[in-house]
Amino acid sequence: MYWNNLSDFLAMGSHGPYVWGCFVVMAAAMILEPALLRRSRKRLLERLRRQYRAEALDGKAARESSGECP
Template sequence: MWNSSSDFFAMGGYALYVWSSFGVSALVLLIEPLTVRARHQAVLKRLQRESLAEQLDLEVAK
């Protein structure tokens, strides 16, 4: 397939496309769990605020 490591990294003239594709894929795989975690924490905080607001409404209504 490749005669040397430089041939491997050149990817037959498509190195920019191939390696940038790998880079973007790796970046997405790293960022995705971080964004999911952040959104999960935001939802939990919102639910806690809504629960507290509902409890306060019930106390005021008494």
């Protein structure tokens, strides 16, 4: 381990804000990207499920109204 104590580590020899500024933004990006993707996927799945359910009901209604044998 190169560092003697935590405060040295955080200070990064007076370059602390820059180094941690990079680290935080990069980490945030690599967490946000999958999170946003997961949310977008969830919304897509909900939308598709609603669409399929509606189509199934339409199909059922059409068959019942025309008196077809299923």
